[in-house]
Amino acid sequence: MKSIQLQETGGIETLHQEGVPRPEPGRDEYLVRVHAAGINPLDWLICRGMLPHLLDTDLPWIPGWDVSGVIESVGTNVTEFDPGDAVCGMSRLPGAGGAFAEYTTMSDDEITAKPDSLSHEEAAAVPMAGQTAFHALYNEGGLNTGEALFVHAAAGGVGHMAVQFASHTGARVIGTASGRNEEILRDLGVDEFVNYREERFEDVLDGVDFVLDAVGGDVLERSIEIVQPGGVVVTLPEPPSQEAVRRYQDENNADVRFFDVIMDSDPVTLQQVAAHVEAGVVTPRVSDVYPLSEVQDALDRSAEGHVRGKLVVNLSEATDD
Structure with missing residues (x-):
């Protein structure tokens, strides 16, 4: 073969x-x-x-x-x-x-x-992008109706699925991407769009309940600034140190969590994602x-x-x- x-x-x-x-x-x-x-x-x-x-x-x-x-x-x-x-x-x-x-x-x-x-x-x-988005939003982040969710790299593989899941849940979805992706993201369910090429998201956003970070690096640090007290940041690229997690909690009252689809994927989540796709929630x-x-x-x-x-x-x- x-x-x-x-x-x-x-x-x-x-x-x-x-x-x-x-x-x-x-x-x-x-x-x-x-x-x-x-x-x-x-x-x-x-x-x-x-x-x-x-x-x-x-x-x-x-x-x-x-x-x-x-x-x-x-x-x-x-x-x-x-x-x-x-x-x-x-x-x-x-x-x-x-x-x-x-x-x-x-x-x-x-x-x-x-x-x-x-x-x-x-x-x-x-499979991989869908499980990552679903698990990060619901199993790790506990996303609820009415919460404000900010999705980094919203037009990417994980991001564009997370936008659709969250919109179906009834969250207020904010997405960042380049300007060429604004129309498609609004079609997918983004309520507010941030063009990262023209503005820094921390300059225009504040008080969000949940950030989904698919970028990493300094984006995680900057995301802490826009989360309201008691809010959650789920980061995907790499796990933050325990020292950093404690600092974010002590200084910003922000709960930072890491989800690793590589090691933590499971058949139940895969089936849930497939069911949502079949129901037309996610395309x-x-x-x-x-x-x-x-x-x-x-x-x-x-x-x-x-x-x-x-x-x-x-x-x-x-x-x-």
Whole structure:
């Protein structure tokens, strides 16, 4: 089968298309024929050797975590899905991966039924970003109706889904992005828009209940300034130190929390996200689709940032065994 393999953790340029044997599912696994795979920052970060603790397997290795496809065959111990069923999901970490190939193996707790309303390309854009947004808003942040939520990078993969979830909840949604994204974000549910290229958000906002920080760095520090006493900041890129968390609490009465989709994703959240998608609450936006042979270009584009919605790899045209 066709696959994209990481030869060494020296960068995206070490990825190469290779023919490899089709994997065999274990007793507790499904063999999934991959129709589309989502692109995530995690992909290029690992390729560049920036997250070595998540790569617990020998090279060469097939990256990719977000999958939409069809069950090809089933192990003897799994009964939830049958051959021919359309599914989507996310491989667990550390290790795993395998989405950038014609076939991959996945377990019961990594997949759910693909929403009928979505194409495979759209469904591949959902698992990691959707789980991150949902878990950060509700499990970590406890978002409620009527609260003011400020979403950084609101047009990005996680951000554009968080905006839709929050709008459905009845929150007042404020989003930051470049000016070219204002119209689409207002269509998705943003009530107030901040163009980060023209103004600093801390100069125009104050007293928000909840900040979702998908950027990190000094954005976290600056976000503390706009949270009202007792407010919450959920940050995604990296965990703040315990010392910083205590300082934010003592000096600003702000509760700073970290959510790590890499280690804390779960089948219940995946199913909840899929149900919201099927109900029309959330619609993933796919900005560009790449063939398997152009995965390097897709990862380069992701690494540059400023992607609207999600990038996806289409494998439905691959025919090799």
